[in-house]
Amino acid sequence: MFYLGAFSILIFYLELKRIRSTKNKKESYIFAVCMVVVAPLLTLQIGEVIDFRIVDAYIWAMHPISSPFMHLFNQ
Amino acid sequence: MIEKISVKQFAMLAFVNLIGTSIIFIPTVAANYGEQNAWIIVLVTTFVGIFVVLMYTLLFLKNKGTNIYSLIEKLLGKKLGLLIILIFMSYVFLNISANLWTVTQFISVQILVGTPSTVVIFMNISTAVIAVRSGIEVLTRTAEVFFPFIVLSLILLCVMVLPEVRIENVLPILKSNKLNLFLGGISILSFTFLELVILLGIMDDVDEKEKLNKYFLIGSIPASLMITFITLLCILVLGVEPTSDYTYPIYVLGQKINIASFIQRIEGIGAFIWFFTNFFKICTSLYVLMKGIKHITKTKDDKIWTIPISYLIFSCAYNGYNSTFYDFDHTTYVPITIIVGFFIPLLLFIVSFIKKNSNTFNKT
Numbered sequence: 001m002f003y004l005g006a007f008s009i010l011i012f013y014l015e016l017k018r019i020r021s022t023k024n025k026k027e028s029y030i031f032a033v034c035m036v037v038v039a040p041l042l043t044l045q046i047g048e049v050i051d052f053r054i055v056d057a058y059i060w061a062m063h064p065i066s067s068p069f070m071h072l073f074n075q
Numbered sequence: 076m077i078e079k080i081s082v083k084q085f086a087m088l089a090f091v092n093l094i095g096t097s098i099i100f101i102p103t104v105a106a107n108y109g110e111q112n113a114w115i116i117v118l119v120t121t122f123v124g125i126f127v128v129l130m131y132t133l134l135f136l137k138n139k140g141t142n143i144y145s146l147i148e149k150l151l152g153k154k155l156g157l158l159i160i161l162i163f164m165s166y167v168f169l170n171i172s173a174n175l176w177t178v179t180q181f182i183s184v185q186i187l188v189g190t191p192s193t194v195v196i197f198m199n200i201s202t203a204v205i206a207v208r209s210g211i212e213v214l215t216r217t218a219e220v221f222f223p224f225i226v227l228s229l230i231l232l233c234v235m236v237l238p239e240v241r242i243e244n245v246l247p248i249l250k251s252n253k254l255n256l257f258l259g260g261i262s263i264l265s266f267t268f269l270e271l272v273i274l275l276g277i278m279d280d281v282d283e284k285e286k287l288n289k290y291f292l293i294g295s296i297p298a299s300l301m302i303t304f305i306t307l308l309c310i311l312v313l314g315v316e317p318t319s320d321y322t323y324p325i326y327v328l329g330q331k332i333n334i335a336s337f338i339q340r341i342e343g344i345g346a347f348i349w350f351f352t353n354f355f356k357i358c359t360s361l362y363v364l365m366k367g368i369k370h371i372t373k374t375k376d377d378k379i380w381t382i383p384i385s386y387l388i389f390s391c392a393y394n395g396y397n398s399t400f401y402d403f404d405h406t407t408y409v410p411i412t413i414i415v416g417f418f419i420p421l422l423l424f425i426v427s428f429i430k431k432n433s434n435t436f437n438k439t
Contacts, residue, residue: 004193004197008386011382015379019376022376024375024376026374027374027375027379028379030372030374030379031379031382031383034379034380034383035382035383035386037383038383038386038387041386041390042386042387042389042390045390045393045394046393051394052390053394054387054390055169055172055391058165058169058407059407062407065410065411066407066410069409069410
């Protein structure tokens with residue numbers, strides 16, 4: 001968790017520096033916002049502080065479509 | 076800078092995309108459904124797959140080589156187009172994370188026992204991110220370098236295991252439940268040819284688009300025939316029950332190699348084939364996903380998305396499939412692949428056909 005957190009901060013700094021060098025302010029903001037949301041989520045997940053499962057949400061969302069197939073395959 | 080790849084490079088990408096993952100799981104899936112006739116299901120799927128590939132290339136060529144995302148938006152309108160694009164992208168995202176999860180599980184269980192899965196995922200995804208950020212040209216050139224080794228390893232594996240073949244394992248031929256064969260065919264088709272829908276995302280990067288039809292088939296048919304042959308070898312060497320029970324039958328197939336008690340235990344060949352083909356599959360999918368995000372958000376630089384998205388993929392591959400993978404495979408992945416790989420291209424094909432006909436009718 002510690003190493004991933006440190007790595008995230010380093011990557012964040014380097015990538016932001018690269019984007020800002022292209023003088024594209026909008027894209028550097030987008031990147032910053034994305035990283036601020038995503039990096040702590042993953043770091044806390046690896047540290048088993050929180051548990052969020054995108055795949056489970058996807059399976060739940062796809063249930064109306066997948067249930068007829070489930071019946072077919074369970075025959 | 077506009078990056079272009081040749082049709083030969085595209086054929087190689089089609090080959091590695093079809094081999095990646097399928098070569099590990101298809102023998103098990105096929106043996107579960109078709110028992111000793113598993114190889115026949117895979118062979119029949121190859122013939123059906125030709126039509127799928129033709130549908131993809133025709134859809135692309137009939138629409139003047141438009142990018143898949145622009146094509147969806149052009150044919151279905153902004154709102155419905157956006158919904159379909161999101162479904163397509165979610166499929167690509169899941170494909171990447173599922174592939175990453177399988178390769179991580181394999182390394183953690185079979186090769187580097189005790190190594191934390193996070194390290195393996197990190198190594199894999201960071202390499203893929205570097206490859207994608209370098210561009211499609213660099214990616215395909217790398218595939219070109221490794222392609223001969225992949226083919227050579229496949230041939231070596233097939234030839235060296237031949238002395239262990241027992242013909243009685245494959246008998247009786249054609250005596251299986253027809254419904255099972257049909258369901259097995261659908262599953263296999265979705266794990267092989269229907270996954271090639273992702274390549275629609277890189278077709279606009281190909282030079283000499285008019286030759287795409289031929290080279291797509293040149294890339295995909297040998298790969299599918301190779302999977303058929305590997306499935307046949309698994310049945311012939313291991314038998315039906317072990318093939319359907321083992322998670323990685325190709326790895327066990329490599330363990331069976333024994334030539335004059337001198338060349339033994341070279342199962343690493345199977346792992347080598349899988350790692351490299353899977354890596355290129357992950358990279359291609361990630362590249363297509365980045366293109367989609369760039370299209371939706373209208374950003375100039377798609378590189379800004381690679382790192383945040385790779386974090387999400389990391390998260391999915393880390394614990395997303397631990398308890399659900401086999402359930403996910405048969406209940407969610409197959410249906411969503413059929414929808415994204417067959418029904419959406421078919422819908423686009425029909426809509427483009429209707430639009431073209433109505434245009435010509437209006438002109439006359």
